[in-house]
Amino acid sequence: xxxxxxxxxHAATLDPARPGVWGAIEDACVLVESGxxxxxxxxxxxxxxxxxxxxxxxxxxxxxxxxxxxCHTHLVFAGDRSGEFEQRLSGVSYEAIARAGxxxxxxxxATRAASLETLAETAEARIxxxxxxxxxxxxxxxxxxxxxxxxxxxxxxxxxAARRAGVRLRRTFLGLHALPPEYESRRxxxxxxxxxxxxxxxxxxxxxxxxxxxxxxxxFTPDETELMLGAATALGxxxxxxxxxxxxxxxxxxxxxxxxLSADHLEYLSEDGARAxxxxxxxxxxxxxxxxxxxxxxxxxxxxxxxxxxxxALATDLNPxxxxxxxxxLAINMGCTLFGLTPAEAxxxxxxxxAKAMGVEHECGLLREGLAADIxxxxxxxxxxxxxxxxxxxxxxLFLAGEAVQP
Amino acid sequence: xxxxxxxxxHAATLDPARPGVWGAIEDACVLVESGxxxxxxxxxxxxxxxxxxxxxxxxxxxxxxxxxxxCHTHLVFAGDRSGEFEQRLSGVSYEAIARAGxxxxxxxxATRAASLETLAETAEARIxxxxxxxxxxxxxxxxxxxxxxxxxxxxxxxxxAARRAGVRLRRTFLGLHALPPEYESRRxxxxxxxxxxxxxxxxxxxxxxxxxxxxxxxxFTPDETELMLGAATALGxxxxxxxxxxxxxxxxxxxxxxxxLSADHLEYLSEDGARAxxxxxxxxxxxxxxxxxxxxxxxxxxxxxxxxxxxxALATDLNPxxxxxxxxxLAINMGCTLFGLTPAEAxxxxxxxxAKAMGVEHECGLLREGLAADIxxxxxxxxxxxxxxxxxxxxxxLFLAGEAVQP
Numbered sequence: 027x028x029x030x031x032x033x034x035x036h037a038a039t040l041d042p043a044r045p046g047v048w049g050a051i052e053d054a055c056v057l058v059e060s061g062x063x064x065x066x067x068x069x070x071x072x073x074x075x076x077x078x079x080x081x082x083x084x085x086x087x088x089x090x091x092x093x094x095x096x097c098h099t100h101l102v103f104a105g106d107r108s109g110e111f112e113q114r115l116s117g118v119s120y121e122a123i124a125r126a127g128x129x130x131x132x133x134x135x136a137t138r139a140a141s142l143e144t145l146a147e148t149a150e151a152r153i154x155x156x157x158x159x160x161x162x163x164x165x166x167x168x169x170x171x172x173x174x175x176x177x178x179x180x181x182x183x184x185x186x187a188a189r190r191a192g193v194r195l196r197r198t199f200l201g202l203h204a205l206p207p208e209y210e211s212r213r214x215x216x217x218x219x220x221x222x223x224x225x226x227x228x229x230x231x232x233x234x235x236x237x238x239x240x241x242x243x244x245x246f247t248p249d250e251t252e253l254m255l256g257a258a259t260a261l262g263x264x265x266x267x268x269x270x271x272x273x274x275x276x277x278x279x280x281x282x283x284x285x286x287l288s289a290d291h292l293e294y295l296s297e298d299g300a301r302a303x304x305x306x307x308x309x310x311x312x313x314x315x316x317x318x319x320x321x322x323x324x325x326x327x328x329x330x331x332x333x334x335x336x337x338x339a340l341a342t343d344l345n346p347x348x349x350x351x352x353x354x355x356l357a358i359n360m361g362c363t364l365f366g367l368t369p370a371e372a373x374x375x376x377x378x379x380x381a382k383a384m385g386v387e388h389e390c391g392l393l394r395e396g397l398a399a400d401i402x403x404x405x406x407x408x409x410x411x412x413x414x415x416x417x418x419x420x421x422x423x424l425f426l427a428g429e430a431v432q433p
Numbered sequence: 434x435x436x437x438x439x440x441x442x443h444a445a446t447l448d449p450a451r452p453g454v455w456g457a458i459e460d461a462c463v464l465v466e467s468g469x470x471x472x473x474x475x476x477x478x479x480x481x482x483x484x485x486x487x488x489x490x491x492x493x494x495x496x497x498x499x500x501x502x503x504c505h506t507h508l509v510f511a512g513d514r515s516g517e518f519e520q521r522l523s524g525v526s527y528e529a530i531a532r533a534g535x536x537x538x539x540x541x542x543a544t545r546a547a548s549l550e551t552l553a554e555t556a557e558a559r560i561x562x563x564x565x566x567x568x569x570x571x572x573x574x575x576x577x578x579x580x581x582x583x584x585x586x587x588x589x590x591x592x593x594a595a596r597r598a599g600v601r602l603r604r605t606f607l608g609l610h611a612l613p614p615e616y617e618s619r620r621x622x623x624x625x626x627x628x629x630x631x632x633x634x635x636x637x638x639x640x641x642x643x644x645x646x647x648x649x650x651x652x653f654t655p656d657e658t659e660l661m662l663g664a665a666t667a668l669g670x671x672x673x674x675x676x677x678x679x680x681x682x683x684x685x686x687x688x689x690x691x692x693x694l695s696a697d698h699l700e701y702l703s704e705d706g707a708r709a710x711x712x713x714x715x716x717x718x719x720x721x722x723x724x725x726x727x728x729x730x731x732x733x734x735x736x737x738x739x740x741x742x743x744x745x746a747l748a749t750d751l752n753p754x755x756x757x758x759x760x761x762x763l764a765i766n767m768g769c770t771l772f773g774l775t776p777a778e779a780x781x782x783x784x785x786x787x788a789k790a791m792g793v794e795h796e797c798g799l800l801r802e803g804l805a806a807d808i809x810x811x812x813x814x815x816x817x818x819x820x821x822x823x824x825x826x827x828x829x830x831l832f833l834a835g836e837a838v839q840p
Contacts, residue, residue, distance in 0.1 A: 106814045108776070108821035115775045158826060315823060319770060353824025356763070363726060368522045369515070407513045414515035416722060417760025419565060419826050 030428050031077040032056040032401065033069055035085035038409040039393035040092055040378045047370035048409050049392070056090070058399040061427030066393055089409050091373065092392050093162025093400035093424060094354040095380030098290055098311050098341035100200075101152040102145055102180045102187070103170045105136025107346045130170070130204050133346050137170040137180065145183035146190070152344060153191040155352040157433035159420040162400040163194040163391075165341075165384050167238055169203030172216075174224045177201060181233040192431055194398075196384045198266060199225055202239035202246045202254050217250045221257035229261050236287060236385065240268040241277035248280055255284045264385055270294040271316070282306035288339065288383035293317065293324045300327065304334040309383040312367075312375065313343040314360035315351030328366055338367065339383040340375035355418045362413045369413035399428035437835050438484040439463040439808065440476055442492035445816040446800035447499055447784045454777035455816050456799070463497070465806040468834030473800055496816050498780065499799050500569025500807035500831060501761040502787030505697055505718050505748035507607075508559040509552055509587045509594070510577045512543025514753045537577070537611050540753050544577040544587065552590035553597070559751060560598040562759040564840035566827040569807040570601040570798075572748075572791050574645055576610030579623075581631045584608060588640040599838055601805075603791045605673060606632055609646035609653045609661050624657045628664035636668050643694060643792065647675040648684035655687055662691045671792055677701040678723070689713035695746065695790035700724065700731045707734065711741040716790040719774075719782065720750040721767035722758030735773055745774065746790040747782035762825045769820045776820035806835035 037054035044051070057065040057077050065076060110128050114120065123129060137145070149166070156164060166184040171177035181197050188195035201220030209216035228234050237258035241251040245268065255265045265284045269277030271291035278299030281289040289295075289303055290311035303310065310331050316322075331338055340361040343349035351357060354376055361372040381391025390398045402421040404412055412418065424431050444461035451458070464472040464484050472483060517535050521527065530536060544552070556573070563571060573591040578584035588604050595602035608627030616623035635641050644665035648658040652675065662672045672691045676684030678698035685706030688696040696702075696710055697718035710717065717738050723729075738745055747768040750756035758764060761783055768779040788798025797805045809828035811819055819825065831838050 106818060108813075108815055108818035111769070111821040112776045112817040115769055115773060155826065159824070319823065321770070349823075350821055351823040353826075356824040362518070362522055363728070366522060369519045406515075408515055410519040411513060411515035414518040414757055416726065416756070416758040417566070417763040417824065419562065419760075 027060050028428065029077070029080035030058040030083055031080040032058065032083045032085055032090070035088050035090050035403070037066065037393055038089055038091045038373065039066065040374050041392045041394050043394070047368070050409070054090070056393065056399065056401065058428035061399055063393060063395050063397055063399050066395060085403055088422060089404045089406055090393070091402050091404065091409060091412070092377040092390065093402045093426060094160040094376045095163040095384065095391050096156055096161045096341050096344070096354055096376070097165045097288070097339050097380035097383040098313060098343050099164060100167050100169060100343070100345035102149040102166055102168070102184050103133050103137050103346050104140035104144060104148065105133050105346065107132060130347060131207065133170050134172055134204070134206060138173070138176045142179050142183055145179060146186040149183050149187035150190050152352065153187055153193055154433045156342070156344070156354060157191060157193060157424060157431065159352070159354040160402045160424060161193065161354050162424065162426045163381065163384065163386060164188065165196045165198060167198040167200040169200030172201065172204065172206035174227060177224055178228055178231070178233065181228060185233070192426060194386065194390060196235040196386060197233060198236045198238045199228055199234045200238045200240070201225060202250065204240070204245065213250070217246070217253055221254045225257055226261065229263065234263060236264045236266055238266045238268065241275050241280065242268065242271060243273055243275070248275055248277065251277065251280060255280070259284055266290060266383070270299065274299070278303050282308050287385050291316070292326045293322060295327055295330070297330060300330050300334055300336060304336050309337045309339050309379055311339045311341055311383050312361060312365055313341055313349065314364045315343045315349035315357060317364060318360055319349050319351070325365060337379040337382055338371060338375050339379040340367070340372055341380060353417070355412055355420060356416070358413050359416050369410040372413050373409065399425060401425040434467050435835070436484070436487035437465040437490055438487040439465070439490045439492055439497070442495050442497050442810070444473065444800055445496060445498045445780065446473065447781050448799045448801050454775070457816070461497070463800065463806065463808065465835035468806055468836070470800060470802050470804055470806050473802060492810055495829060496811045496813055497800070498809050498811065498816060498819070499784040499797065500809045500833060501567040501783045502570040502791065502798050503563055503568045503748050503751070503761055503783070504572045504695070504746050504787035504790040505720060505750050506571060507574050507576060507750070507752035509556045509573055509575070509591050510540050510544050510753050511547035511551060511555065512540050512753065514539060537754060538614065540577050541579055541611070541613060545580070545583045549586050549590055552586060553593040556590050556594035557597050559759065560594055560600055561840045563749070563751070563761060564598060564600060564831060564838065566759070566761040567809045567831060568600065568761050569831065569833045570788065570791065570793060571595065572603045572605060574605040574607040576607030579608065579611065579613035581634060584631055585635055585638070585640065588635060592640070598840070599833060601793065601797060603642040603793060604640060605643045605645045606635055606641045607645045607647070608632060609657065611647070611652065620657070624653070624660055628661045632664055633668065636670065641670060643671045643673055645673045645675065648682050648687065649675065649678060650680055650682070655682055655684065658684065658687060662687070666691055673697060673790070677706065681706070685710050689715050694792050698723070699733045700729060702734055704737060707737050707741055707743060711743050716744045716746050716786055718746045718748055718790050719768060719772055720748055720756065721771045722750045722756035722764060724771060725767055726756050726758070732772060744786040744789055745778060745782050746786040747779055748787060760824070762819055762827060763823070765820050766823050776817040779820050780816065806832060808832040
């Protein structure tokens with residue numbers, strides 16, 4: 027059994043069972059056995075002989091946190107949309123870009139045309155960017171295939187990329203991301219195909235951990251969404267939902283009726299929607315990268331979420347269009363700067379609450395005995411500095427299951 | 434004589450003498466002799482034998498740009514203000530923080546108490562963060578000492594840090610950054626001391642490349658600023674100015690009267706001020722990091738600057754309070770996303786125009802024969818992608834004077 031003792035550090039455990047917003051332990055040590063935290067506490071309290079024979083890793087006074095959890099990404103895709111970014115800033119309208127085959131349709135076309143290996147390679151590179159920024163657990167959605175073959179390729183590529191990079195992964199089926207051009211006049215057929223054909227097939231292959239949909243005026247209606255969430259629930263799969271990003275569609279309440287793991291975006295969340303989420307134990311996933319990139323002005327109702335004790339997660343929403351954000355510390359900074367979260371709320375959002383939004387809170391997301399030894403090591407004077415700096419590259423070191431990783 | 438041929442790349446030269454917004458060369462090569470660009474153009478046009486005997490560096494299809502230029506930073510300082518960031522987000526007012534000795538006063542106190550070696554070490558670490566993000570030339574201001582001894586220590590530390598890190602440096606004296614507590618009732622004495630005592634002394638030691646002041650309601654009046662700029666001009670030193678950040682003080686016109694290299698911030702720039710800058714050839718330095726961190730809403734008048742052909746530079750404004758931004762590509766992205774610059778304008782802002790704002794445009798800031806071979810290598814499909822991604826760590830490789838550097 028491999029045993030490692032991390033010492034000479036301070037720990038922001040994010041464990042709510044410990045006092046203070048950070049669950050901090052000064053002069054801490056962490057004993058890792060077989061990839062899990064076997065003991066954590068002040069070095070002075072470590073029982074004599076408890077760490078005997080363990081390899082000792084001196085962290086030289088750094089702060090440690092749980093490795094970060096990015097619970098909402100769309101990082102499997104092909105193509106490059108920086109040309110559209112340039113066009114928009116040069117005065118070309120979204121509409122003209124869309125008419126010319128740009129926007130999400132460009133990504134769908136490029137993704138359908140790409141090989142599985144290309145999808146896996148490019149996804150691995152993006153996962154490694156997130157890892158450099160401190161991420162050890164990532165969620166990846168499908169939704170740029172919009173047919174069985176390409177949705178399947180995306181989920182396979184996600185699995186392969188995460189395996190190569192060495193991160194924990196959960197895969198989400200997002201067939202209801204956009205209506206593909208070939209179904210433009212047959213919406214209902216598309217929704218039924220995804221819910222009753224593609225989802226069960228991909229689930230049968232073990233490729234689906236959760237099901238999501240884009241419930242929005244420019245996405246799918248609440249009724250269409252309901253059909254998909256019902257199909258997921260019937261298969262025993264947990265659901266999540268893109269809800270209330272650009273308008274209030276009642277998506278949060280719909281998600282809550284399905285006991286959703288999370289409702290995501292939520293700029294237009296109503297009080298009723300929030301109450302339903304609180305009732306159902308649904309996590310609010312806030313995505314400041316999209317808010318920033320789209321120059322939105324409507325803020326998610328953070329005070330309401332706080333008042334109702336709804337856990338707030340933060341994620342990058344990494345995607346090629348509305349949120350090309352590849353840094354977890356920057357998502358944390360944006361959560362504070364743009365949405366007004368405290369640094370501790372933001373860090374909890376990208377650790378403990380992100381893990382809950384993914385349904386992996388019993389594996390990772392805080393530093394506690396029994397959980398994975400996924401540890402980020404920050405050469406900073408206090409944990410709030412992770413949130414305060416803008417554009418921080420990431421932690422000095424990252425350990426997943428107790429092993430050093432080199433992104 | 435060392436000779437290197439960089440090949441198998443595309444070049445965004447940012448050279449206005451070449452066609453297109455990027456001054457792009459596809460299938461380019463760059464011949465470097467003794468740290469300077471001896472030849473640049475399409476590989477097919479390289480004269481036979483021109484590169485004979487040169488070491489060949491295969492850039493594997495990457496795009497190259499000039500190494501980035503960060504023309505406005507305050508990166509020499511001691512102390513840590515992330516605790517204030519946390520307090521503010523937890524509901525403590527700026528006023529309460531200031532009353533408790535926080536804000537810039539906290540940085541002044543910590544900087545005065547720090548050793549020269551501590552200042553140099555921490556500054557070097559920050560320069561290395563900028564280098565990881567692609568920076569090869571940096572400006573550093575004094576202004577957290579506010580007395581002869583500490584202003585001097587800051588400029589010495591800046592020199593030592595840049596030397597150790599291996600970047601090109603210009604140092605700016607910013608004695609009129611804030612009024613130190615010991616001069617609270619003697620403003621005029623402080624301004625005279627800085628302009629007629631401290632500036633000449635530091636200049637005599639060769640520590641000052643330019644002179645700046647914070648002309649603002651919460652900084653120094655136009656008359657006080659005038660006194661300092663006049664003293665600088667009398668010494669033959671170029672000037673720059675923090676102008677029109679929070680209000681229109683007529684600072685841009687004042688700077689222009691002194692043929693300033695740059696006027697910086699400029700959210701409240703008037704048309705008259707802009708015309709004066711255009712007349713004087715003064716660069717507009719835009720600082721989106723401070724705009725972002727302070728949640729400002731008033732945008733600098735980019736259309737006006739464009740209409741008057743005023744060169745727009747971008748910089749991080751790296752400082753511990755109002756802009757703790759440590760990434761040059763993120764400053765470029767913010768220039769586009771927040772201020773509406775095109776990707777090519779933003780990249781020119783952090784290369785060619787940044788160099789002009791520092792007075793080093795004859796040394797660096799574009800890829801052209803005779804200039805320094807300061808080259809950033811980006812593994813991206815097109816140069817606009819540098820601006821499009823949010824939180825990009827930096828280039829794959831960085832060469833300064835033709836030599837690979839390891840930040």
